[in-house]
Amino acid sequence: MAKQFKYLFGPVFSRRLGKSLGIDLIPFKTCNLNCLYCECGLTTNLTSERKEYIKVADVIDELEQFLADNGDVDFVTFSGSGEPTLNSGVLEIAKYIKTNHPKFKICLITNSLTLTDEQFFKELVNGGTSDIDLIIPSLDAVSQSVFKKINQPAANYQIEEITKKLIEFSHKFSGKIWLEIFVLPGVNDSKQELEWFKQILPKVKAEKVQLNCLDRPAPYDWVKTATESEMNHFYEELTSAGIECTIVGKVKHDDYVSENVDPITTIVELISRRPATIEDICGTLNCGKETAESYLNEISQTYNLQKEEQSRGTFYRVIK
């Protein structure tokens, strides 16, 4: 079996990013939000505290070990099982990568909340912007009541302040911004909320607006994925106001690994963060159903492999 890493996962091959190595800077599951749709499950440590949850030196050490054997990565992506910017060392790690491995592009996936942290905002604008190539921030609501319902924030975050800082940041950032909105029917797609989205979104200087929807089990049973017509309705409302957007949530198997990556390690790393069906695993590994089943069988002999029945099928998750 290939070497196991604690903070790195993948690399996965994504149509959007190419070959992307994930870095998880936060212990499972620490976040400043507890989103209704979170594919990692309920937030068990709901906090707005920023600190070095995982030591910068430990992440760099793993990164160097990984890169010593696998140099052909296009993107290094900060994401995983919580909000990466809660780790106070995130920009230091970005700087390290850019300085020591300048050929890699850096992507940061964030829920946008830490933009309201004055210190972080300053650091990001003054240094991080030159180290990070792509930021994928999310904005699922524009009214405080919908924000509280869909994202269930820690502390007293105000969505007005978050959108204000996101707009300000987008005009100072020289890299790319792909803004992501998670569509939850009956929660953030009311006529009023859509009207407010139409007013706010044109002010954010983003290269793309991406609409996403639930593709894996949500932490709450009543949360259902948007149908195609519900996604289309959201899309048409925004495009009718001249906002260019794309629907990404219904695209399956966006990510698959390259052939020379150990499949067992890859599956364990992926499904310990987000559950997946056999079909998802087949798509990820570009393999047949029987092969995927044999991998899961092998994994179940070493790991705590759990199953969950959902409308899209049986989802597998490794509890580490």
Ligand code: SF4
């Ligand atoms: S911000 Fe991301 S990690 Fe945090 S609860 Fe929401 S979806 Fe999950």
